[in-house]
Amino acid sequence: MVREQYTTTTEGTHIERPEDQYVYKIGIYGWRKRCLYLFVLLLLVILLVNLALTIWILKVMWFSPTGMGYLGVKKDGLRLEGESEFLFPLYVKEIHSRLESSLLLQSTQNVTMSARDPEGEVTGRLSVGPKMVDVQSPQLQINSKDGRMLFTVDEKQVVVGPDRLRVTGPEGALFEHSVETPLVTADLFDELRLESPTRSLSMDAPKGVHINARTGKVEALSQVDIILHSSDGEQLVLDADTVLLPKLIQGSGGPAGSWQRLYEICVCPDGKLYLSVAGVETTCHKNTQVCL
Numbered sequence: 001m002v003r004e005q006y007t008t009t010t011e012g013t014h015i016e017r018p019e020d021q022y023v024y025k026i027g028i029y030g031w032r033k034r035c036l037y038l039f040v041l042l043l044l045v046i047l048l049v050n051l052a053l054t055i056w057i058l059k060v061m062w063f064s065p066t067g068m069g070y071l072g073v074k075k076d077g078l079r080l081e082g083e084s085e086f087l088f089p090l091y092v093k094e095i096h097s098r099l100e101s102s103l104l105l106q107s108t109q110n111v112t113m114s115a116r117d118p119e120g121e122v123t124g125r126l127s128v129g130p131k132m133v134d135v136q137s138p139q140l141q142i143n144s145k146d147g148r149m150l151f152t153v154d155e156k157q158v159v160v161g162p163d164r165l166r167v168t169g170p171e172g173a174l175f176e177h178s179v180e181t182p183l184v185t186a187d188l189f190d191e192l193r194l195e196s197p198t199r200s201l202s203m204d205a206p207k208g209v210h211i212n213a214r215t216g217k218v219e220a221l222s223q224v225d226i227i228l229h230s231s232d233g234e235q236l237v238l239d240a241d242t243v244l245l246p247k248l249i250q251g252s253g254g255p256a257g258s259w260q261r262l263y264e265i266c267v268c269p270d271g272k273l274y275l276s277v278a279g280v281e282t283t284c285h286k287n288t289q290v291c292l
Helices: 031-060 282-292
Strands: 069-074 076-081 111-116 122-128 133-136 139-143 151-153 158-160 263-267 273-277
Touching: 122 273, 263 282
Parallel strands: none
Antiparallel strands: 069 076, 111 122, 122 133, 139 151, 151 158, 263 273
């Protein structure tokens, strides 16, 4: 652009126009102009590359109006299809799988689920590790699908809810303290053994203890004594077709000429039993030396 000078004159006056002494050029010329065009072209290329990368990311990540890839946004939460990996803690209110598939939670170390109160303190925690399952809670309860309690554990007791508790281990069940149950039975064609290797075995019931073997025999073995005691009753009933006491002590005395080899059972004052050869009358008084 050239700056022009204007001079005012009257009519009839002739003034020579002065020569242009100063000429100012406004604009960008030369290498500056070429650098500006190159910079604008570079910005345009970067813009096109960013647009192409944005479209590629949208296509690869499967962005859609309903979500991103296998992750769908629903009114009641998020729905995730397939397998997912979480690198940091996941905070949710509820996790459930589809009706036709199971829910799988796995980790290379352990899987930990925690419940917190409004202050952020942990009130319950379940940790599944490679060697053990650790549950930290005031009470652990397992229910059936219809809501019936199956198993409950707290600091004071363990409650088993089903009608029958079945132990299938080859060595049976080991109890370090007392057990309270209305019935102890074995499976068909299996024997039932109640054993105390180093201590005594006691069975008590307010209305009596019933021992019944329908197809087999009942054996009671002890290193010391076997005591059958009825606190309120007056009799001990052994209901069987044949009651055998093969190792009772036999008294030496008996009636002369007894050839039928019949015996009667005698009882000492301390409850000891012994045999005495039967006669017309009792012969227990003749063998009282056995009680000494």
